Amino acid sequence: MNSAELKATLEAMIYAADEPATAAQLSTALGLEKPVVRAALDELVASCTSDDRGIEIREVAGGFKLYTKPQHHDAVRKFIKSLQPPLRLTMQALETLAVIAYKQPVTLPEIMEIRGVNAGGVIKTLLDRRMITTAGRKDAVGRPILYRTTKDFLMRFGLASVGDLPSMKEFEQIARAALGEDDIIAPNEPEAGELGVAGHDPAYHPDAASAGNAPETETAPPDDASSAKA
Known part of the structure; x- marks a missing residue:
């Protein structure tokens, strides 16, 4: 399997997975060394940054998952709303x-x-x-x-x-x-x-x-933590 085929296969596997696919899971499924798969994943993620791609691959929850790009969210949101009721929270x-x-x-x-x-x-x-x-x-x-x-x-x-x-x-x-x-x-x-x-x-x-009331194991993240975009 050459580099292009590997990246195409990884993209298809990530798309098919319900949960974020980890590098370990992908390498095991393909029978390849994890560093080889990780390098291909990095190239795949980079290739999705071009303006002619409507999706991107993000590393979330310990794995990789496909997302629509932020600049297309309005169009996608309108389309999804036309298909099913959205998740609503008070x-x-x-x-x-x-x-x-x-x-x-x-x-x-x-x-x-x-x-x-x-x-x-x-x-x-x-x-x-x-x-x-x-x-x-x-x-x-x-x-x-x-x-x-x-x-x-x-x-x-x-x-x-x-x-x-x-x-x-x-x-x-x-x-x-x-x-x-x-x-x-x-x-x-x-x-x-x-x-x-x-x-x-x-x-x-x-x-x-909640000062003094939270369990000792709890820690709040620093205020200057980087903001993630959904």
Whole structure:
């Protein structure tokens, strides 16, 4: 198999995979050394950057996946909306998702303390949408369930790992770009007794809101982390 054939084969395999395809998976399937496959992947990724290509290959969630290029998002979004209803999240769901993303693994009581409202219904929605999943139980009174984000979350927001999370403000911008302005239901009025939350209080940041309350294993990403584009 020459270089051109290898790159074409890799592109087809990445397209066919439901989950991001790792270099190890691809090399095993092809019976080739991983460095050879990795070099071909790098060339394939570079070749997709030309203006005459409508798609690009990104390294996300530990593997490679095909995405439409940002400059074509408006046209693609209109087309997809004409085919099926879009994924919709309320502002409360988006805010709760942000708390989980930055403080994971985190429990429902901790989320409620940060947001100041009951988030049980929102958690169920995020579980149903496969944006979050359970991550065991915290070694504390009552052993509450811990929640973390999923690979679907990483793919939806175009992130390679949770370590690539940008600042909270940048995350909100990425969320709107990834889901589409029209895909996020208009913000509801702040619930009674609600503390500052992202989108309502510009000074809000989960680190400050939950200081001293998050599990010791949780770490928030630096504010200067690079922003990923979905």
